[in-house]
Amino acid sequence: MLNRTAAAVAAALVLASCSTDGSKSPADGKIVLEVATFGDWGYAPYIEQWEAEHPNVTVEYETSGGGDDQREKLLNFVGQDSGLACVEALEVDWLGEFKQFSDRFVDLSDPGLKDRWFDWKSDMATTKDGKLIGYGTDIGPQAVAYRADLFKAAGLPSDRETVAQYLGGDNATWQRFYEVGAEFTAKSDAAWFESVQGAYTAMVNQVEHAYENADGTRKDLAGSEVERIFRTVLQHGAEQQQSAGLTQWSSDWNASFKRNDTFAVVLAPSWMAGTIKSNSGEGFVGWDIANVFPGGGGNWGGSYLSVPVQCEHPEEAKDLAAYLTSAEVTLDQAVKSGGGTPSQVEAMNSPKLLPLTNPFFDNAPTGQIWADRAAAVKVVPFKGPNYKKVHDVVVAGLNRVDVDKSQSIDQSWAQVLSELKSLN
Amino acid sequence: MTTTHDPATGTGAAAPAPERRHPRGGPRRRVTTAGLDLRVSPYLYIAPFFILFLLFGLAPMLYTGWVALHEWHTIGGQGDFVGLANFTAVLGQGMFWKSVFNTLSIFVFTAVPQLIAAMFIAAVLDANLRAGTFWRMAVLLPYVAAPVAVAIIFSNLFGNQFGLVNNLLATVGLPEVQWTGSSTASHIAISTMVSFRWTGYNALILLAGMQAIPRDLYEAASIDGATRVRRFFSVTIPMLRPTLIFVIITTTIGNLQIFDEARMFGGAGGNGPVGGADGQWKTITLYLWEVGWRQANLGRSAAIAWLLLLLIVLIGLVNFLIARKIASENGVKR
Numbered sequence: 001m002l003n004r005t006a007a008a009v010a011a012a013l014v015l016a017s018c019s020t021d022g023s024k025s026p027a028d029g030k031i032v033l034e035v036a037t038f039g040d041w042g043y044a045p046y047i048e049q050w051e052a053e054h055p056n057v058t059v060e061y062e063t064s065g066g067g068d069d070q071r072e073k074l075l076n077f078v079g080q081d082s083g084l085a086c087v088e089a090l091e092v093d094w095l096g097e098f099k100q101f102s103d104r105f106v107d108l109s110d111p112g113l114k115d116r117w118f119d120w121k122s123d124m125a126t127t128k129d130g131k132l133i134g135y136g137t138d139i140g141p142q143a144v145a146y147r148a149d150l151f152k153a154a155g156l157p158s159d160r161e162t163v164a165q166y167l168g169g170d171n172a173t174w175q176r177f178y179e180v181g182a183e184f185t186a187k188s189d190a191a192w193f194e195s196v197q198g199a200y201t202a203m204v205n206q207v208e209h210a211y212e213n214a215d216g217t218r219k220d221l222a223g224s225e226v227e228r229i230f231r232t233v234l235q236h237g238a239e240q241q242q243s244a245g246l247t248q249w250s251s252d253w254n255a256s257f258k259r260n261d262t263f264a265v266v267l268a269p270s271w272m273a274g275t276i277k278s279n280s281g282e283g284f285v286g287w288d289i290a291n292v293f294p295g296g297g298g299n300w301g302g303s304y305l306s307v308p309v310q311c312e313h314p315e316e317a318k319d320l321a322a323y324l325t326s327a328e329v330t331l332d333q334a335v336k337s338g339g340g341t342p343s344q345v346e347a348m349n350s351p352k353l354l355p356l357t358n359p360f361f362d363n364a365p366t367g368q369i370w371a372d373r374a375a376a377v378k379v380v381p382f383k384g385p386n387y388k389k390v391h392d393v394v395v396a397g398l399n400r401v402d403v404d405k406s407q408s409i410d411q412s413w414a415q416v417l418s419e420l421k422s423l424n
Numbered sequence: 425m426t427t428t429h430d431p432a433t434g435t436g437a438a439a440p441a442p443e444r445r446h447p448r449g450g451p452r453r454r455v456t457t458a459g460l461d462l463r464v465s466p467y468l469y470i471a472p473f474f475i476l477f478l479l480f481g482l483a484p485m486l487y488t489g490w491v492a493l494h495e496w497h498t499i500g501g502q503g504d505f506v507g508l509a510n511f512t513a514v515l516g517q518g519m520f521w522k523s524v525f526n527t528l529s530i531f532v533f534t535a536v537p538q539l540i541a542a543m544f545i546a547a548v549l550d551a552n553l554r555a556g557t558f559w560r561m562a563v564l565l566p567y568v569a570a571p572v573a574v575a576i577i578f579s580n581l582f583g584n585q586f587g588l589v590n591n592l593l594a595t596v597g598l599p600e601v602q603w604t605g606s607s608t609a610s611h612i613a614i615s616t617m618v619s620f621r622w623t624g625y626n627a628l629i630l631l632a633g634m635q636a637i638p639r640d641l642y643e644a645a646s647i648d649g650a651t652r653v654r655r656f657f658s659v660t661i662p663m664l665r666p667t668l669i670f671v672i673i674t675t676t677i678g679n680l681q682i683f684d685e686a687r688m689f690g691g692a693g694g695n696g697p698v699g700g701a702d703g704q705w706k707t708i709t710l711y712l713w714e715v716g717w718r719q720a721n722l723g724r725s726a727a728i729a730w731l732l733l734l735l736i737v738l739i740g741l742v743n744f745l746i747a748r749k750i751a752s753e754n755g756v757k758r
Binding site: 248392 | 498499500501513516517518519579580583584585586587602604605606690695696697700701702704717718719720
């Protein structure tokens with residue numbers, strides 16, 4: 001009897017798992033659309049609003065995993081006829097990889113939306129033959145988030161204007177950044193910045209052709225700018241111990257924000273402000289943001305919403321994706337989260353955005369800071385089909401030296417080169 | 425596996441099946457309905473298994489072999505036929521051999537303590553405890569927990585800087601361990617998760633085996649003056665051999681395919697490298713996953729799958745030979 005029940009349950013489970021398509025029609029005749037993002041992008045209230053205007057559609061919002069999980073999922077299902085949500089998030093680092101398979105995505109280009117995004121943002125998601133595979137959500141211009149209390153204790157300037165000037169102001173360089181780091185670590189028990197991965201990513205995002213040539217073929221990285229950055233970051237991060245020796249996004253890294261004395265600086269893209277706040281906890285006091293960035297402005301991340309062709313209701317999905325990436329929605333999100341960087345021209349130029357402040361960061365004028373930081377970005381790095389794969393190998397190399405402490409810089413770089421050689 | 429180990433007779437070799445076929449050699453051979461039924465229906469009864477196996481076991485396996493012979497992008501699909509190039513590429517990579525080593529190492533770290541613990545727990549449960557069912561259920565509880573959930577919690581416990589285990593070590597005055605730093609440390613951490621999940625399960629199977637041992641053997645032994653410990657080693661363990669063999673074989677196969685725990689360990693919330701920055705805990709299945717779903721090289725990934733199959737068959741054979749030897753010794757001794 002028990003066996004029979006178990007078998008029935010198992011059968012029900014199998015049936016249930018077969019029917020989780022991106023779109024399906026339940027008994028009440030309503031269309032069901034799924035939206036999948038990596039992490040919670042705060043879409044729930046806007047989805048509700050959109051549903052109210054589209055009574056024949058029910059939207060399910062899935063928020064799971066990290067960016068790498070999302071990429072694995074897409075790699076697995078994009079080539080197939082089911083398995084994905086109707087609206088799927090894409091991240092800029094591997095957008096180029098999926099652009100190769102643009103026939104697996106619905107062409108979202110729409111004359112009415114032509115001027116909605118910054119040109120470079122939509123250009124990145126546009127194929128050679130003019131197909132748009134994703135609507136831009138946000139961008140990730142970077143500033144220096146710092147712990148004013150730790151700065152003060154170490155005898156550094158602590159108010160945000162002086163900190164910005166101290167790091168070099170408009171002419172801030174990485175050399176100066178690491179110099180101040182040495183000064184800070186000499187007088188404090190805390191590390192200067194959170195991870196070599198963060199510092200490296202910031203630096204490599206300022207290189208136009210880091211891993212690939214303009215045609216998408218891979219570069220030989222021996223002796224390249226990437227090698228120089230790799231060594232610079234590790235010399236300061238690991239050898240001079242300016243880094244806290246953490247792996248980004250790991251449980252240790254998350255927990256470290258709750259400590260008082262782990263590190264003083266996060267090279268933070270605008271979206272990281274939310275991460276710092278949620279990891280530290282609402283009541284944590286000490287964080288501030290300086291309107292400065294070494295090496296002349298940088299952008300890390302920023303995403304897109306796409307509609308895979310396997311979606312059975314592409315029109316509705318396209319409409320929903322367009323709504324979620326409208327200036328109206330992204331501006332509202334920025335206002336609610338105390339400053340943000342939408343990729344929509346209208347939202348970014350809105351008079352509502354500039355006066356925003358963020359109480360968690362000691363009421364820093366985040367509206368102005370992020371706008372200035374976005375304007376300071378000069379290089380749009382090329383991210384082709386191999387970008388993410390190569391980036392993963394290099395980042396693992398960084399962590400071998402700084403987190404695992406199992407290899408020297410030379411050993412690790414040699415392994416990076418050999419792993420890259422065996423990559424396909 | 426296919427042999428039957430009958431504890432009652434102690435024979436490992438399959439006894440000849442009783443003659444069920446229609447008697448032949450009569451003056452007029454004639455196929456009656458009953459005869460046909462006798463002849464065909466046994467096959468019909470086992471057919472569902474083989475049909476399912478064909479559909480979900482053999483066919484995918486052969487298709488994987490086909491994929492392994494081609495260049496094959498995870499999205500783009502079939503490319504050029506490359507013969508055995510994927511296999512040679514995989515075999516020529518240090519990371520593959522590292523993953524084989526990691527798998528075997530995690531297996532040893534897991535299987536040995538786990539079996540000893542399971543044996544001990546089973547022996548305790550076998551002694552007439554009060555509320556026996558409660559204890560038996562309790563032992564099985566970790567098995568009910570989803571492996572991924574277990575892995576997330578254990579990954580937090582084994583955090584390098586702020587994990588509970590290191591906090592405890594520091595409190596006792598021992599040096600902290602960089603859990604994701606070295607192979608050995610990470611293997612111990614992963615083995616802990618696997619053992620946490622499977623020890624209770626194996627203990628229950630061993631317990632079932634123990635309870636099938638005739639009680640008069642124990643009585644006879646204790647009349648002869650054997651202590652509790654002596655009875656355990658001289659009665660329980662020898663009588664438990666067939667069950668032990670089963671547990672060892674299933675544990676071996678399960679351990680060669682460790683994925684969830686290693687995938688989640690040192691986890692960065694769905695970000696970061698698979699199996700460590702230096703592949704410290706990259707098991708074969710994890711490596712297979714990385715090549716197929718991070719590097720998007722399904723052809724090479726399929727080749728790894730086949731190499732893993734060969735490895736499992738090889739280890740299965742060794743297991744089988746040892747098991748047969750043990751089983752026949754078992755027969756001789758009694």
